[in-house]
Amino acid sequence: MVLFTWFKFSICGGLILFTGYHFSKYGDIICEKTSISRGLMGFIFLSFATTLPEVVTSASSIVVVNSPDLAVGNAFGSVIINLMYIALLDFLQGKGPLLYNVSMSNILYGGLGIVALAITGFSIFLRSEFLAPLGIFNFGFESLILIILYFIGVRIIFRYEKNSYLTEKVKSPKDKKYENISLEKAIIGFCLCFGGIFFLGIWLSTLGDEIVKVMNWSEAIVGTFFLALATSLPELIVSLSSLKFAIDMAIGNILGANFLDIMIIPICDLFFRRGELLSFVSIKNILTLMLGIILTSIVIIGLICRSRKSFLRLGWDAIGMIFAFIIGGYFIIFFAK
Numbered sequence: 396m397v398l399f400t401w402f403k404f405s406i407c408g409g410l411i412l413f414t415g416y417h418f419s420k421y422g423d424i425i426c427e428k429t430s431i432s433r434g435l436m437g438f439i440f441l442s443f444a445t446t447l448p449e450v451v452t453s454a455s456s457i458v459v460v461n462s463p464d465l466a467v468g469n470a471f472g473s474v475i476i477n478l479m480y481i482a483l484l485d486f487l488q489g490k491g492p493l494l495y496n497v498s499m500s501n502i503l504y505g506g507l508g509i510v511a512l513a514i515t516g517f518s519i520f521l522r523s524e525f526l527a528p529l530g531i532f533n534f535g536f537e538s539l540i541l542i543i544l545y546f547i548g549v550r551i552i553f554r555y556e557k558n559s560y561l562t563e564k565v566k567s568p569k570d571k572k573y574e575n576i577s578l579e580k581a582i583i584g585f586c587l588c589f590g591g592i593f594f595l596g597i598w599l600s601t602l603g604d605e606i607v608k609v610m611n612w613s614e615a616i617v618g619t620f621f622l623a624l625a626t627s628l629p630e631l632i633v634s635l636s637s638l639k640f641a642i643d644m645a646i647g648n649i650l651g652a653n654f655l656d657i658m659i660i661p662i663c664d665l666f667f668r669r670g671e672l673l674s675f676v677s678i679k680n681i682l683t684l685m686l687g688i689i690l691t692s693i694v695i696i697g698l699i700c701r702s703r704k705s706f707l708r709l710g711w712d713a714i715g716m717i718f719a720f721i722i723g724g725y726f727i728i729f730f731a732k
Contacts, residue, residue: 397609404602408628411595415632416639418444418588423640424573424581434500435556437637437647438654439549444589445629445648446655448596449473453659457666463675466667470659471683472623473630474512477649477656478690479720480631482713484645488638492710494697498643503555504650505695507548509688511657514540515673516684523678528671535671538661545658596629627652653691679730686723690716 422436449470456466485493518537522529530536573581630652637645664672697712704711 400602400605400609404599407595407599407602408632411592411599411629412632412636414588414591414595415629416636417584418592419633419636419640419644421581421585421588422637422644424576425578425585426641426644427573428578428581430557432498432500432556432643433641434498434504434643434647435552437634437641437644437649438504438552438651440585440589441633441637441644441648442630442651442655444592445596445633446652447593448599448629449623449627449656450659450662451597453663454666457663457672463663463667463672464677464680466663467660467672467676467680468683469623470656470663471680471687473627473656474508474653474687475683475690475720475723476623476627477630477653478687478694479716480627480634480649481646481694482709482716482720483631484634484638485710485713486708487635488642489708491703492697492705492712493642494646494694494710494712495701495703496642497646497698499698500555501643501646501650502695502698503552504647504654505691505698507544507552508650508653508657509691509695511541511544511654512684512687512691514544515657515660516681516688518673519676519678519681519684522671522674529674530671533668533670535664535673537673538664538671541658542661545654548654592629592633599628650691650694653687679727682723682727682730686719686727689719689723693719 418441422441423433425431426433426436453466453469456462456469481493490496514537518529518535530538630649634645634648637648660672667675669675693712693715697710700712702711706714709717
């Protein structure tokens with residue numbers, strides 16, 4: 396039983412790897428033939444497909460298991476895991492610090508993620524101190540704020556990318572790598588891969604839950620670590636595939652997925668009818684949110700400093716992220732007992 400579950404998990408991972416490669420390739424083709432930047436492609440379109448497993452898993456934790464901590468733990472843990480993929484990508488690409496070659500527009504993406512994380516953390520703390528309702532019709536005010544933030548953020552990003560595109564178009568013409576592939580074919584292939592990632596990601600999240608049960612692992616750590624790791628694998632695979640085509644698309648996918656992961660809160664809040672969702676989650680989740688803010692801040696610092704220095708094939712920003720993850724992870728596990 397255990398071996399068969401792991402076998403299914405491996406098969407699913409392999410299929411996502413194959414689909415993710417072509418998903419990234421078609422995304423790169425669309426970017427070449429339109430005004431969509433590769434960073435925007437990763438942040439909006441690729442991340443939307445790769446985040447769906449987290450949405451399904453967290454919503455299921457509310458509807459089926461009725462566990463708010465498991466739902467938010469999966470969402471918050473996915474943010475941490477996704478950010479650590481940047482350090483892994485830095486090591487795997489082996490061409491010096493990864494963030495040195497990444498567009499400055501990713502600072503905007505990371506900044507929006509920090510704002511979303513901070514709003515969520517502040518709301519959890521506020522609800523632990525005040526017993527009065529902080530919402531309407533069992534829907535928290537922070538959920539409404541996060542929804543508004545998402546639409547404002549997307550609007551800001553599209554305007555920024557449009558201005559950047561016009562500037563770059565004047566400076567230099569686009570490189571043509573896919574002249575023999577039509578835009579229509581690329582869009583069809585992209586949509587098919589999108590559907591594939593969607594269904595495979597859902598299957599992967601259910602297999603992750605199945606592994607937790609057959610291995611008898613503690614539920615206290617499951618949401619933040621293993622379920623988050625299982626549901627975040629599509630982000631890793633698509634980002635790895637994106638490295639072959641554009642680093643901006645890989646980093647944009649990760650930061651976009653993180654922004655969308657926090658938007659899981661309003662979705663779960665909508666399904667959770669016992670009250671306002673964040674009133675029922677442990678204040679210990681703030682530790683995960685703070686670690687997410689720290690890791691994202693290190694990414695932004697790396698994008699601004701753009702250092703060429705590296706150690707053991709890793710940029711110093713990636714090394715800083717690893718140390719922060721180890722220390723932060725220790726405290727998360729220690730207080731989760």
